[in-house]
Every structure is written in structure tokens, then in C-alpha cells.
Amino acid sequence: MPLDLGAKGSCHIGGNVATNAGGLRLLRYGSLRGTVLGLEVVLADGSALDCLTSLRKDNTGYDLKQLFIGSEGTLGVITAVSILCPQKPKAVNVAFLGCQSFAKVLETFTTCRAMLGEILSAYEFMDEKCMELVETHLKLSSPVADSPFYVLIETSGSNSTHDEEKLNNFLERAMASGLVTDGTVATDTKKIKVLWSLRERITEALTHDGYVYKYDISLPVGKLYDLVTDMRARLGRSAKNVVGYGHLGDGNLHLNITAESYSHSLLDAIEPFVYEWTARCSGSISAEHGLGFKKRHFIQYSKPHEAVLLMQQFKAMLDPKGILNPYKTLPSSPERRMC
Amino acid sequence: MPLDLGAKGSCHIGGNVATNAGGLRLLRYGSLRGTVLGLEVVLADGSALDCLTSLRKDNTGYDLKQLFIGSEGTLGVITAVSILCPQKPKAVNVAFLGCQSFAKVLETFTTCRAMLGEILSAYEFMDEKCMELVETHLKLSSPVADSPFYVLIETSGSNSTHDEEKLNNFLERAMASGLVTDGTVATDTKKIKVLWSLRERITEALTHDGYVYKYDISLPVGKLYDLVTDMRARLGRSAKNVVGYGHLGDGNLHLNITAESYSHSLLDAIEPFVYEWTARCSGSISAEHGLGFKKRHFIQYSKPHEAVLLMQQFKAMLDPKGILNPYKTLPSSPERRMC
Numbered sequence: 001m002p003l004d005l006g007a008k009g010s011c012h013i014g015g016n017v018a019t020n021a022g023g024l025r026l027l028r029y030g031s032l033r034g035t036v037l038g039l040e041v042v043l044a045d046g047s048a049l050d051c052l053t054s055l056r057k058d059n060t061g062y063d064l065k066q067l068f069i070g071s072e073g074t075l076g077v078i079t080a081v082s083i084l085c086p087q088k089p090k091a092v093n094v095a096f097l098g099c100q101s102f103a104k105v106l107e108t109f110t111t112c113r114a115m116l117g118e119i120l121s122a123y124e125f126m127d128e129k130c131m132e133l134v135e136t137h138l139k140l141s142s143p144v145a146d147s148p149f150y151v152l153i154e155t156s157g158s159n160s161t162h163d164e165e166k167l168n169n170f171l172e173r174a175m176a177s178g179l180v181t182d183g184t185v186a187t188d189t190k191k192i193k194v195l196w197s198l199r200e201r202i203t204e205a206l207t208h209d210g211y212v213y214k215y216d217i218s219l220p221v222g223k224l225y226d227l228v229t230d231m232r233a234r235l236g237r238s239a240k241n242v243v244g245y246g247h248l249g250d251g252n253l254h255l256n257i258t259a260e261s262y263s264h265s266l267l268d269a270i271e272p273f274v275y276e277w278t279a280r281c282s283g284s285i286s287a288e289h290g291l292g293f294k295k296r297h298f299i300q301y302s303k304p305h306e307a308v309l310l311m312q313q314f315k316a317m318l319d320p321k322g323i324l325n326p327y328k329t330l331p332s333s334p335e336r337r338m339c
Numbered sequence: 340m341p342l343d344l345g346a347k348g349s350c351h352i353g354g355n356v357a358t359n360a361g362g363l364r365l366l367r368y369g370s371l372r373g374t375v376l377g378l379e380v381v382l383a384d385g386s387a388l389d390c391l392t393s394l395r396k397d398n399t400g401y402d403l404k405q406l407f408i409g410s411e412g413t414l415g416v417i418t419a420v421s422i423l424c425p426q427k428p429k430a431v432n433v434a435f436l437g438c439q440s441f442a443k444v445l446e447t448f449t450t451c452r453a454m455l456g457e458i459l460s461a462y463e464f465m466d467e468k469c470m471e472l473v474e475t476h477l478k479l480s481s482p483v484a485d486s487p488f489y490v491l492i493e494t495s496g497s498n499s500t501h502d503e504e505k506l507n508n509f510l511e512r513a514m515a516s517g518l519v520t521d522g523t524v525a526t527d528t529k530k531i532k533v534l535w536s537l538r539e540r541i542t543e544a545l546t547h548d549g550y551v552y553k554y555d556i557s558l559p560v561g562k563l564y565d566l567v568t569d570m571r572a573r574l575g576r577s578a579k580n581v582v583g584y585g586h587l588g589d590g591n592l593h594l595n596i597t598a599e600s601y602s603h604s605l606l607d608a609i610e611p612f613v614y615e616w617t618a619r620c621s622g623s624i625s626a627e628h629g630l631g632f633k634k635r636h637f638i639q640y641s642k643p644h645e646a647v648l649l650m651q652q653f654k655a656m657l658d659p660k661g662i663l664n665p666y667k668t669l670p671s672s673p674e675r676r677m678c
Contacts, residue, residue, distance in 0.1 A: 061647065119457060313656060
């Protein structure tokens, strides 16, 4: 599968496509918009729309299936998916590294893109707060010395000798130039799983830390961590923890804020600040989680008014009675408000 | 650029996106639906729709830009594009090989996908008729012994030593097992260009052969060449040449038929036979060239009636006066026919 997510144990493929999940390996295999070849969708009137082809190329008319990918079930219900699967890699390696600053995390990414090239399949980062949380709440232990930032790099390739040589060359360069101060490498499945769990179980650790305010933001990669720093300074002691982690290779930050319990005043300190900050950097207020019910009224921070109007026209055309996943994704249309 | 085409000398990027061109390296870099990050589009009412982001991930509302990709300018005019570019490969190799049957072309593809893995960037094929045409009309010469089929394989990677080793291992296997009977490899830019020109200049050679009936078909890869064989048998001497070539790695056949001059009876022998044949195999009657003016009334061979109706609704919504690239892509809508 060209898609892998922390939620792989519970999610369904129809839901993945409906939310346009990006996940851990978008960096390598690209978005579902490129890898979904066909869909079958049940429309609001109960009819089935058959766009279920398995061809890699088809330019006959408009690509209707794209409208349903990422529409969160508001335009139709996805009932079958045809997806392009890459060759299963013969060799997988994971490196878990410590970096002394976010600038070094970025420079490590540039170096590793150049040196690992086509075998790079994930570049994830987490800050020291995330590590503290997985250590405290899940009793996991860090395999490298305490660092302000951690990076998980995965390679997937067809030749283990070549892949290990590329990875070793990169690690030598990264250590020698001081980009990375400590690190460990795994080539066997069990150790790979242990390293991935440090990154994948952050969400779970957060749920043990109290009430969680979750933000899933796309930003130009250079500014990615500034939002965490600014938010931490802004909230001070009113938050328990402000943590940042995510798919750095895709410019996708998961910003999470915990508190002992839900507080309206803390929410007011976070929003709309977080959305305004993101909009100033031309980022997206929802990189991969969608807008759902809670964020639909903030769409204007990432999309111009004309685009939202056009989306509402599509919704009205495909679901005139508003029966498909109602009150989600889009703000209510002006017409409906008037009723 | 994640896109390369025979037409690269004359085409424009807005046109590429509007036609959703696939080209020579779709196999490696995927379709424009995954690599186009943002678009600016001028709509039928003269307003500009700004979907011009450069984020890799953005799930805020519906992905409007997808509707314009591949719509052949019938829904809006693309005026700016943001596109995700891969790392420029440090090493490029091309192998040009002769195969004794189409079955061996297919088996060579399977072997090469497994052994070249992530560095495979093109797998093109052409039949002996194509080679005769480029030899006759363009005075190019084949670098390998006469064969019923020829294959062009390209690798693009980040490490020339590793890439050459992978390619050599593959070639040894392919020669030893009789999949390939003759071949040549190029690593320097000049020779690479010479090998690519054999494949890229087929279209040009065809124009010197007479009137050309052109078909651009997607098929399950195993059946790809049967259409050429069946067409050749069907047309017999009424056609001058029936040739097949294309992007085998993507299941994309360019079927071309030449004759001394245009003849209505020859066209009747070809169509709708070619479309019916394709539909029986669940193929696409336009893999990458679009439907344009000539093929729009054949859309039903690749798309169900309900899908075409929905496309016509989109067209009516976005271009109610029908002023954008009129009479293209879709059959006239029933409503308009009644007027």
C-alpha cells in the first residue's frame, strides 16, 4: 500500500480516501490523488457512480473521482477503491537521530534528500517534549542521548547493500559535520518497529497527558517549528505542554497543546491565533485531517472566498438536501442560512 | 520537472496541465494529479480563482484544482501552476534492447521492475514497423540487431555506481534467460539522446508516411499489443502501416495507422472497432491526449452514462454560456441539443 498511518490498526480504506489521509510515506509515494486509480461512489440520490478503473492513464472527460477524495463523505460515500501499489521494498532501514536545533533538523533533511535520493521513504521529526511524554506515559525509552529534537529517517529500496551504503555515507557526513549528535540504525523488523513506535505513539501518549488541543498544519518547512515556539511563549503556564512533531518532509506539523482539563479561555488564547499565524505564512490549517465539524468555519484562513463559494455550489449540486455527512467540511452556504 | 514529453520543444506548462499529459516518466514520478500543488485559473465569468498554493498537503475543503487538470480548457483557463519537482538525478542510464516477442517485452518489464526498483524511470516499447519508419524517413539507424520488438529502459538515480550495478545485473539476467537477444547501454548524455530519439521521433516519422490515424489507448498491459495485431489483420492491405509503440510501463499504447491519403472507408474500418475493442478490455480510448473535438462523442466507450451526465452538469455550472473551448471534450448536453 502506498499509504501508511498511525491509525492503520483501526481505519478503513474508504475513510482514508474520503479524508485524503497523507500519512508517513507521502514523501516517497505521493498523495492519494495520484495513487487512487478508480472509485465507486454512492451519491446522495442513492445511485452508484462507477469510476472504478484500474488504468494508470485515462483522459476521457473530467476526473470526477477527485472530487470525492478528501471531501469527507459530504459529496458521496466511497464504496470501492482501486489503488496503485508500489513494489514491496526488499530492504528497509530506519535511523533515529538526535539534533541540537531545528535548523540542524532542516539541514539534515536537505543533506539526506541529496544523499539518500530515491530510497528516502520517511523523514519524521519530534521535539524533546514529545519524547518526555512517550517516556512518562508509555514507559518507552529513548535510544539516543537527550536532544532538543529527534529525527526518524526511513529508507526503502530494492538492494540492501546499496541502501546500507547510501545510509552509512549519509550518517558519516551528518555526524562529522555536527548536524547530528547521536543516532542509532535498525535493519531488522523488530528494532525498526521499536524506533517507529517512538514516533507513532505520540498521539497515544498525549491522551494520557490531559485534554488535548490538536492542530494539523502545513507550513513552508523553514517556518514549521516557529509556530510551536511562538505558541509556547504565548500560552506560558496556562498550557501543560505544547509539543510539535510530524511529517517534516511534507511540511506537515502536528501541533498539540495539553491542559489538565478543557478550558474555554485557553481555547481563546489558541484560536484564532494559530489560524492567523498559519494564514500569514500561506499555510494550511488542515494538512491531512480535514475540516470536519470543528474547523469548517475557519476555512477562509486557507481558501479564498470565491473558492469556498464554488465548493458550496458543488455541494448543493451533488447533495441538494444536505443529507451526506451534514454540518461538516464547509460553512453553511448563505442560501441555507437564509432559510 | 516531473514531466517529460516528446512535445517538450513546443508545449506550454498550462497546456500540459489542462490536457493532463502523462509523458515519458509517469512511471516514476506519477501523474500531474499528484505533482501539481496549486493552480490559478480564470473562470468563464472572467474572475480568477486562486488555488495557487505550494504546500504538499492541504485538506481544507474540496480540491477544486483537480477539476481543471485534464479538462482541456473547457472549465477555465490555467494561468499559473505550482508543481512539485523531484531531485534532479545525478546518474541517468539508458538501455535499448531487442526482444523476440511481445510476451518477452512483458516478462522483461516484470524482471526490470523487480531488479531496478526505485531507479526505473521509463519503460518504452516500439515494434519493428516503428523502427522501419524512423530508418526510412529520418535516416536513423538501429543500434541493435533487427528484432520484432524494441524496448527502451531508463534509470535515474542518486548514485552512479549503484545504478550501473543494478542495470548490469538486470541485463545479465535478461540476456542469460533469453528475454533480450541484443542490446546497448548509454551513460553519456549524447548517446542517451541518440537512443531516446529512436523512440521520441516515431511521431515525426509517421507524418512522412502519409495520412495518419492516431489512437492513444490505455489497456491492461498484457493485452496491449493484441489490439495492434487485430487491427493489422482487420485492415490488411487497405492500410499502409499499422504500428504500435508507447509507454508500456503505464499500459499506454500509441496505435497509429498510415495510408497514402485520408479515406472515409478506412476510417469506418477502424472506428468504432478500435473503441469497441478497448471498451471490451475496460481500457480508455484516450490515455493522455484527451478527447478534444474528434473523440468527444465516443466518451461512452470509457465512461458510464451517469458520469457523463455529471460532467455535463459541471460544465453547465462553470461555463453556462459554453464559451470556454467550445465543442470539446464532452458531447453536447441534452439540454443544449433541445435549444
